[in-house]
Amino acid sequence: MKPFHSRVSTQALWTRLLIVPLLLSSVLLPAGDYANAATITGTSDVMEHATASHTTAQQLALSTVTNGSSSHSATQATDAPIINSRPITTEQQQLSFPQDFWIEQDIVALPQDRVLFVDRLTGDIYLNDLQTGSNLWSHQYEHIYSYRALPSSGKLVLIIQNKQHLQKLVLGSKGETLSTFNYPASLLGSLSDHQLSSYQISWSAPLQQREKERIAIQQQDEVRIYESPWKKPLRIYKLKAVQNRTLKDIHSTHMEYQSDRLVIQYAAGSLMQTEQIFEMLNTSSTSYQGKVVEIPWNLQSDFQLENGQAVIYSYSTKHPPLGPNGATSYPIYRRYDIASGKLLVEKTYVFKAQEPLWTTEYSNGQLLLSDRDENRMSLYDKHGKELWQLPQLSDDIRLRLIKYENKLLYLLIETKDRQFKLVKQPLI
Numbered sequence: 216m217k218p219f220h221s222r223v224s225t226q227a228l229w230t231r232l233l234i235v236p237l238l239l240s241s242v243l244l245p246a247g248d249y250a251n252a253a254t255i256t257g258t259s260d261v262m263e264h265a266t267a268s269h270t271t272a273q274q275l276a277l278s279t280v281t282n283g284s285s286s287h288s289a290t291q292a293t294d295a296p297i298i299n300s301r302p303i304t305t306e307q308q309q310l311s312f313p314q315d316f317w318i319e320q321d322i323v324a325l326p327q328d329r330v331l332f333v334d335r336l337t338g339d340i341y342l343n344d345l346q347t348g349s350n351l352w353s354h355q356y357e358h359i360y361s362y363r364a365l366p367s368s369g370k371l372v373l374i375i376q377n378k379q380h381l382q383k384l385v386l387g388s389k390g391e392t393l394s395t396f397n398y399p400a401s402l403l404g405s406l407s408d409h410q411l412s413s414y415q416i417s418w419s420a421p422l423q424q425r426e427k428e429r430i431a432i433q434q435q436d437e438v439r440i441y442e443s444p445w446k447k448p449l450r451i452y453k454l455k456a457v458q459n460r461t462l463k464d465i466h467s468t469h470m471e472y473q474s475d476r477l478v479i480q481y482a483a484g485s486l487m488q489t490e491q492i493f494e495m496l497n498t499s500s501t502s503y504q505g506k507v508v509e510i511p512w513n514l515q516s517d518f519q520l521e522n523g524q525a526v527i528y529s530y531s532t533k534h535p536p537l538g539p540n541g542a543t544s545y546p547i548y549r550r551y552d553i554a555s556g557k558l559l560v561e562k563t564y565v566f567k568a569q570e571p572l573w574t575t576e577y578s579n580g581q582l583l584l585s586d587r588d589e590n591r592m593s594l595y596d597k598h599g600k601e602l603w604q605l606p607q608l609s610d611d612i613r614l615r616l617i618k619y620e621n622k623l624l625y626l627l628i629e630t631k632d633r634q635f636k637l638v639k640q641p642l643i
Contacts, residue, residue, distance in 0.1 A: 318629045324579055324618035326366050330625075335359040336411075338375070342390065345617070345625060348637050352390030360416035363473075374418045374430070376411075379403070383418065398430070399445050406434055415470035415479065422474040431472040431498075433479055440498055456481055456494040456507045465492070471520035475499040476553040478525045480518055491516040495525050495553045506556030511545060513538050519577060524559065525551045526597075528575040528582060541569040548575065548582050548599060562599035576616035583616040583624075594619060594642070603642045 320339075323331040328345040340362070341353030360381075361374040369388035374381065381398040406414055414434040421428050427442045429449070436457035439448040456479070457465060465483040472478075481492040490512050497504035508527065510516045516529040527549045531539050539545060548562035566573065568588035576583040580597040590607035603624075617625035617637075624640040 318613055318615055318627065321362075322578070322615055322617055322627070323364055324620075324625070325364060330617050331364060331371070333359060333362055335362075340373070345637060345639075354386075354390065358411055361418045361472075363418060363420055365420065372418060372420065374416055381416070402430070402432065402441065402445060405439075406432075408434070412466065415467050417470045417472035417477070419472045419474055426474065429472070431470065431477055433467055433470050438477065438479070438496065438498075450498060450501055452496060452498070452503055452505075454479070454494055455503075455505055456492050469518070471518075472498075473520055474523070476520060476523045476525075478518060478520050478553065480516070488512050489515075491529070493518060493525065493527055495551060495556060497554045499554075504554070504556070506551070506553075508549070508551070511539070514545065517577070520553075521580075523553055525549075525553055526577055527551070528577045530574045531572050539566070539571055541566055541571055545571075547573070547584060548577070548595070550597065560597070560599050562595065574614075576614075578616045578618050579620070581616070581619045583619075585614070594624065605640075605642070 321331075321333040321335070323333065325331055325342075329351070330343050330345055331340070332343065333340045335358070338356035338358050339353070340356075340359065342351045343349070344351055356373070356375040356377065358376040359373060360376065363372045364370075365372065370393070371386040373384045373386065375384060376382075380400070381403050383394075383396040383398070385393045385395075387393050403409070408414070414432060416433075417431045419429045419431065429440055429442045430445070432439050432441070433454075436454045438452045438454060440450040440452075441447075442449050464485070465481050467479050468482050469480040470478065475498045477496040477498055479494045479496075481494070483490045483492055491510040491514065493508040493510075493516075495506045495508070510527070510529055513531075513533055514529045515532050516527055518525055518527045520526075529545065529547055531545075533539075542565065544563045544565050546561060547564045548560070549558060550560040551557065552559055562582070564573075564584065564586075566586065566588065572587050574585045574587075576585075581602070582595040582597075582599075584593045584595065585607060586592070587607060592605050592607055593601055594603040594605075595601050602619075612631075613629045615627040617627055619625070619642075622642050624642055626638045626640060628636045628638055
């Protein structure tokens with residue numbers, strides 16, 4: 216989850232994001248042309264667009280998309296007709312995105328062109344249909360500690376807080392609650408500090424035969440692993456990243472645990488500078504098997520736990536003197552085997568600008584690098600091989616990668632004036 220705090224009203228977001236998924240026939244709209252795309256900003260606009268005709272497409276400027284070293288001329292791009300361009304019903308309003316939606320929420324691409332949005336801090340979660348832009352269901356809880364999508368069954372497992380209780384919920388494909396389980400009060404009662412920011416909790420599904428589901432709870436310099444009957448820790452680990460650091464301000468911000476593979480992300484600081492640190496553990500035995508990875512100072516990072524591997528990707532949000540400098544090789548993408556701690560893939564990048572600013576997004580085995588200084592975006596596979604290169608969006612646009620699938624790049628876009636769009640970008 217990236218540290219921006221853009222907010223929008225429920226009505227505005229519903230009319231902007233729900234009703235306006237765009238299908239561009241070849242390239243992303245060039246800078247400045249987003250004002251010409253169909254964007255709805257309120258109920259009155261919905262009514263106006265509902266009666267307007269969108270059968271005549273507006274011709275847009277041409278661009279070039281590069282695949283590897285070869286270049287292909289793009290065909291003419293056109294405005295797509297608005298989908299579901301009708302007044303919002305009462306039922307739809309009840310399913311609208313929460314008031315505090317921000318584009319940096321967790322995004323999980325699921326099968327059948329569905330995407331899950333999760334805000335662990337506010338407890339908001341909702342499922343969206345990429346083809347129609349419609350919200351299929353939404354829920355709000357006090358706090359979401361952990362979530363796990365089970366694509367084979369269409370189920371979703373949540374670890375939440377409910378009235379000071381730690382609960383496991385299993386949701387069905389339509390958002391219905393299939394089961395509820397209350398963990399013993401002693402799990403949370405053992406915490407020395409009950410502030411939500413002081414600890415992390417993650418749930419692990421039983422992926423192998425005879426394996427039980429487990430809970431990992433991290434606080435300060437310790438991780439405790441529990442399984443049924445949940446009365447006492449199965450294993451306890453002391454964390455190297457916390458014990459070996461002299462920084463005064465170091466705290467965990469995210470943890471993922473799956474089948475004996477565990478990753479903890481920390482934020483540290485010193486003298487107005489920040490550092491991202493990651494610790495990887497193999498919890499298959501009491502013998503500590505871990506590795507600490509430090510990211511260069513003043514870069515931000517995110518990670519995903521994927522098939523026993525830690526995928527770490529970094530981006531820049533600050534100018535010098537606290538931010539990165541040009542002509543320096545920065546790690547934008549790393550992939551580690553958690554069991555051995557071995558670095559499997561590392562993608563570095565030298566930015567030409569003296570004060571480089573870039574973003575990275577990772578989803579389903581693809582990394583999207585956005586180099587705003589070079590006005591260029593690059594899509595890489597999980598091995599760091601470049602798949603596509605395409606023109607950069609305007610500087611006043613933020614974007615999130617949803618997925619790349621079947622030659623289509625799915626993006627969620629936000630402009631500075633709080634417009635939201637779902638974009639499907641063909642790469643051919």
